[in-house]
Amino acid sequence: MTPQDLRHLAPPEPMEIILDAAEQMRPGDSLAWVLPHHPTPLLPMLEKAGLLYRFELSGDGGVVLILSRL
Template sequence: MNPVDLRHLVPPEPMEIILDAADQLQSGQTLGWILPHHPTPLLPMLTAQNINYRFELSGDGGVILYINKA
């Protein structure tokens, strides 16, 4: 799975894209996005939707956010 680069978008677009995708996420599916920084405001919203998340460093100062639904 190749994460989608959202670093070129203006806030709150990346958060809206991720939340929309989380609403449609199927059990066992994993999605990923490259972000310019750690999306702290987004995390409680994902938790409230019972979405698991993890991060990796992108190697260029950003982060890669992966979400899934168990």
């Protein structure tokens, strides 16, 4: 899975993109995005939607958000 780089977008566009994609996810799906920092305001929304998330370092200063629906 190649993460989509959202670092070039102004807020709140990255959060809107992630939430829109999350709504379309089916059980077993995983998606990933590169962000400039941890998306703290987004995390409660993902939890409320029943999604699992984890983070990895991108290697070039960003954070990779990996989202999964069980």
